Amino acid sequence: MGSAPGSGYADQVVRPSPAEDRELHGQVALLLSTRDQRYTAQRRQIVRALAKLGRPATIGELVEAANGVPLSTAYRNLSILGEANVVRRVGGADGFTRFELAEQLSGQHHHHHVVCESCGLVIDAAASPALEAALAETARAIAKANGFDVTEHRLELVGRCTSCRDAAAS
Amino acid sequence: MGSAPGSGYADQVVRPSPAEDRELHGQVALLLSTRDQRYTAQRRQIVRALAKLGRPATIGELVEAANGVPLSTAYRNLSILGEANVVRRVGGADGFTRFELAEQLSGQHHHHHVVCESCGLVIDAAASPALEAALAETARAIAKANGFDVTEHRLELVGRCTSCRDAAAS
DNA sequence: TTCATTTTGAGAATGAATATCACTATAGGA
DNA sequence: TCCTATAGTGATATTCATTCTCAAAATGAA
Structure with missing residues (x-):
């Protein structure tokens, strides 16, 4: 950690x-x-x-x-x-x-999170209509397959923030 | 909790x-x-x-x-x-x-998680090509906007599992 | 077998998160 | 304004998942 x-x-x-x-x-x-x-x-x-x-x-x-x-x-x-x-x-x-x-x-409107795997920083990112549509479709599929009632989603995009990338280039 | x-x-x-x-x-x-x-x-x-x-x-x-x-x-x-x-x-x-x-x-191939908000149960769900494409596109947009280098994503679909829904119907 | 190294596991330590509780602040009636 | 019931505060204690410690056990090489 x-x-x-x-x-x-x-x-x-x-x-x-x-x-x-x-x-x-x-x-x-x-x-x-x-x-x-x-x-x-x-x-x-x-x-x-x-x-x-x-x-x-x-x-x-x-x-x-x-x-x-x-x-x-x-x-x-x-x-x-x-x-x-x-x-x-x-x-x-x-x-x-x-x-x-x-x-x-x-x-803000509906958004997701971008997480830096190195320092833990979290920032917000807007959700695109295409992404939300695909998520809704997935939720529907899951409801049908598993009986799960999906009401919400949480998406984290994981990567490296600019400062951590700069710091790593030493 | x-x-x-x-x-x-x-x-x-x-x-x-x-x-x-x-x-x-x-x-x-x-x-x-x-x-x-x-x-x-x-x-x-x-x-x-x-x-x-x-x-x-x-x-x-x-x-x-x-x-x-x-x-x-x-x-x-x-x-x-x-x-x-x-x-x-x-x-x-x-x-x-x-x-x-x-x-x-x-x-399994690449998958996401479906979480029951009531009992915490987590099961796996297959990822659809449309969803993955939308995620990749989002990652690209974030890299451009924030300089974040997105290498991975974690998606949780939150809802209620069948047993918890049944238990709630009392 | 012997020796050096790794792994184990019981218990202690850590630390984020929650609970406790005497004290304080607030709202609303007199 | 003064009372009083109720809600909120904050220092401290507690909880509990996770990590650390270290002596003993297991393993692999020679």
């Missing part, structure tokens, strides 16, 4: 405008209130950190970006935000769980 | 014939010898268990199927077998890592 998960890559993160930001927090508040949950300062910090990072982030990255929210609080709230469909857990390729904003909140 | 990972589903496992079995162990022995590793009795037990189960299995399932190989031995050897490209780790949807034989050894 690799060492500490790095934050050594600069993807072009689309920083939300103030208006989009207000919109985001409004939606989160709504999603939480539906489940009788408050949108507390710490939860807001976490959501803000997720939006700022703009890619699946480890607990360490999150805690740092959410200026030092305690670990226990971060985990507890990520779990609550997960149940409220605000946050999605991404099973990391390295051993580290990562968290990202739900698609409907991040402003 | 769910409770203990279940073994509560009967997929039609294609049991290898004695000849295929000899072939399998021969290949494993070769792959190991390339890395100056012996094909010991415990490693053989593990490989046999993986072949018998015919789907990504948890440590618990493996240890049981490999009649009680100690945990530490199982983990150590799975790691060694992994480096020798005999075994592949499958990042479980629940918190449990699963292990399967490499595609070239299991007799």
Whole structure:
């Protein structure tokens, strides 16, 4: 297993405008209130950190970006935000769980993940219509063959990020 | 997180014939010898268990199927077998890592995984040419957009297995 | 058989994730 | 505004899959 998960890559993160930001927090508040949950300062910090990072982030990255929210609080709230469909857990390729904003909140459409096998970095990648069509067809085939009811898919494209490739060329 | 990972589903496992079995162990022995590793009795037990189960299995399932190989031995050897490209780790949807034989050894061609979100069961699903073509195209697009060198992909189709759906209908 | 090397396996250590619980903050009624 | 019930916080303890340790056992070569 690799060492500490790095934050050594600069993807072009689309920083939300103030208006989009207000919109985001409004939606989160709504999603939480539906489940009788408050949108507390710490939860807001976490959501803000997720939006700022703009890619699946480890607990360490999150805690740092959410200026030092305690670990226990971060985990507890990520779990609550997960149940409220605000946050999605991404099973990391390295051993580290990562968290990202739900698609409907991040402003992105349906997307998949590109994982660096060397440093564990995860970035988002848009899904193409052809790919989604092929996935839907596969899901149909599986339902017929195995009786499995496929409702969702998770795709990881594994490779090497630019910085790791550069670092390897030494 | 769910409770203990279940073994509560009967997929039609294609049991290898004695000849295929000899072939399998021969290949494993070769792959190991390339890395100056012996094909010991415990490693053989593990490989046999993986072949018998015919789907990504948890440590618990493996240890049981490999009649009680100690945990530490199982983990150590799975790691060694992994480096020798005999075994592949499958990042479980629940918190449990699963292990399967490499595609070239299991007799299957390239395949993906179908995961039950309820009990964590994982079975294999064949990949269709259309899907693979779409994946290759996506990989190309990502290489162009982000500089990522995509060499592999992992696809999980998430849903509900028949037994869990039946159990839910109560 | 002997020796050097590898493998084993029981138990300890690691560390991400979760649970505990006394304390604090908040909402809403009086 | 003051109370009080309820929800949230955060330091700490616990859990548990996985990895590490190391003395003993197995293996292969000479």
